[in-house]
Every structure is written in C-alpha cells, then in structure tokens.
Amino acid sequence: MNFSSKLIEGAVQAFATLPGIGRKTALRLVLHLVNKPVEVSEQFAEAILSMRQNIKSCDVCGNLADEPVCGICSDTRRDQGLVCVVESIRDVMAIEDTLQFRGLYHVLGGVISPLEGIGPNDLNIDALVRRAESGSIRELIMAISPTIEGETTIFYLSKLLRGKPVQISTIARGVAFGGELEYADELTLGRSIVTRIPYKMQED
C-alpha cells in the first residue's frame, strides 16, 4: 500500500506489529483515529503508556498488579490457604470469571517445555516453593492444561514439593458440561470412566 504520508505509514506499521493485525486492518484503525478528535488518540496513547510503564508483577503470586501486591493476594476475604497454580495471567482471568474460586493464585509464567527451551528456572517456581514452605498454604490446586508439557510440569512440581506441608490436587478432567459423549476424544472419555466419581443426588 502506498500511503503518500510518512506519519500514516508509521502509525500503520505500529499497529501492524500487534498480533493478528495486518496492514489493511491497521490502516482502518489509523483512519478511524484520524477521523476522531486529537484527544481520542491522546487518551488512547496515554492508556497504553500508563499501563505499560506502571504495571507490575505481584511480589506474591506473579499476577499482573497495579501495586507491589495484586488485588487478589491483598484481598483478606479470600481463602489464603488455598492456592491455584496456573500457567498464565489469562488463566487467572478465566478462573476468576467462573466465580467458583475464592482462594489465591500462583502464576508460573508458562510450563516446562524442553522443545521451546523453557526449563524450571525460567518459571516462577522458587516463589511457589517458598510459599509452600511458609506453612500458610493448605492446598495447591494444579490448574494446568492437560498437555504433555502441562503434565510434565505438574509431575516436576509434585516431586519438588514432596514433604512440604501442603496437599496437592489437580482440577477435574473429563467430558465437558453440555458436551455430547460421542464427540469427546477417546483419551478424555476413557480417563473419565477410569476416574469416575460417586453420584450424588441433588438435594433441594
């Protein structure tokens, strides 16, 4: 595309570096901003800059935070003895959106993946061990994707935490709610039969 303007070209290139945004989409976004008052672009740029320059990693759990300790870790109404170990910040958001968990989190920042060159030292594991040793945590729930890398990470962590005063559990795996049996993959279906649970009658 021929922009006949270095300024437009620069802004299009800036947007096009973002994931999933090509040059055509970038141009549409730039022309949108051109057609709005200059204040709109100023507020947009300020929101991005202020976020990036001030965002912190929570000293306790590794989640994104506005303060040294994140809003979840500093919320005393939450169960401080129950910690959910997750790969990423997105997983924290996904679990928070379920409204089913009122404990704390620990964000590893990834999973062990020799193929991608990610070893235990690249993850937020030392802090997890310290939290487990502190005695304030009763249970660690491994909410990690059931992939080879995820299972490897859970195995590594459970070996590392052996003997620490915490119980380790993993989230339940099985056929998804609302899913039809015939469309479940064989591994999930097979495992869900092996790890079947006693049926509890719903009481009104």
Next chain:
Amino acid sequence: MNFSSKLIEGAVQAFATLPGIGRKTALRLVLHLVNKPVEVSEQFAEAILSMRQNIKSCDVCGNLADEPVCGICSDTRRDQGLVCVVESIRDVMAIEDTLQFRGLYHVLGGVISPLEGIGPNDLNIDALVRRAESGSIRELIMAISPTIEGETTIFYLSKLLRGKPVQISTIARGVAFGGELEYADELTLGRSIVTRIPYKMQED
C-alpha cells in the same frame, strides 16, 4: 472479564474502542505489549500520537498530508492537468496502488446522502470549483462509487461545473476483469452492453 488491575482494564478499554476490536482481542493485544519491553509500548504510543497530532489535510486536494501540501500535489512529475475526484482517502490509496494514474486527486470526504444528512456543504466542493476555475485543470475524472448517492454527487458536480473550462469524465463501469458474465448483476451487464466500446485488436 475480571482484570483485577485498573491499568489493564484501562488499556483494554482503549483498544476496544477501535472498530472491529472486542474485549477479548483487546486483552490479547494488551498482554502482548505487557510481555514486550516497555520501549515497544513507548514507540507504539509515540507513532500514534505523532501521527494524529501532526497529520494535516492537504490545502489543495484534501488528502492526508505531512506538510500543508501533500506529496502527490507537490510532485511536479505528475500530470497537473488531470484530476481524479474521489470520495475518500482510501480511494486515493486504492487508485495509487493500481500504478495506472499519474495525475492529481481531489478528495470530497464523502458523497451527497440526504438520508445520512450529508449535503454539498459538508463536502470539499468549494475547493474543487476553485481548482476547476483556475484554468490549470484539463479534465476531472469522477472516480466515485456507482451507487445512488455516488451518481447523485456526480450529477450535482457536473451541473455545478457546467461552463467551467474542464472536461468531466467518469471511470468506466462494466463487467470486472476475470469475472464471469453469468455472475455479473443484471444492471451492470445491461449497462455494459448499452455502453459497449469498439474492439481494438491488440498489436504486438
């Protein structure tokens, strides 16, 4: 979505105001920037800000410009007597990309559309009349979409410019190159028969 961070929330909202970007996509873009060095976000914000604060509308043609007169109008190698009248800046880019036109442009900024409340006074028409009266322009090519609003605009302009020393033409309409006849709409196909042109044998 629960972000547990006002900074992330603000940046997600900023991205989500852009057209075609929802909150999930916005979050993906924000997390991308969080995972990159702070300089990446600074350069991104600077490119947007500098573009929006410094971009101008060309005094001659209404195209976007870095200087008071745009790069196309100030290019003396282009045919200054041939002017293509278009609706928007996107059309300038589309025509430039064809590499088939070496004249100048005039950007109207829209078409006459009573339904949307856009009248002749909302468009860049006065400047077009002045350019046509100046005597430096030989031909005005109306490269306006063949819609009802577009045809109305061409009709209005041709009445307004009657008696001025310029020839008015419109871009050719017909069956698209590479298109199959049976898939052309009836109006286009019918008009392309009425406005047929003499066949010229290709000479080597």
